Amino acid sequence: MTPRQQRGRVLASIGGGGIWLMRGAWGSGILGRSFQTMGTFISGYLYSYDSSYPWLVLSGALIVLGVAFIALIKEPERAEI
Secondary structure, eight states: OOOGGGHHHHHHHHOOOEEETTTEEEOOSHHHHHHHHHHHHHHHHHHHHOTTHHHHHHHHHHHHHHHHHHHHOOOOSSOOO
């Protein structure tokens, strides 16, 4: 999906993350941490209005991102080695 020449840059910006046992995966790059920080900040404000708002916004965002991922990301015809 990412050309071999750009993989290091992409991994550094998004983050390779890792997998916590029983907790999923996280992004450890500068973009991943920035979005996590903004999401936490915005969720605090949404929670002050109603405790379900952060979860509704998260669900909506995940649906939009899932549809965009399916529509826009195509598997390469030939795998790079």
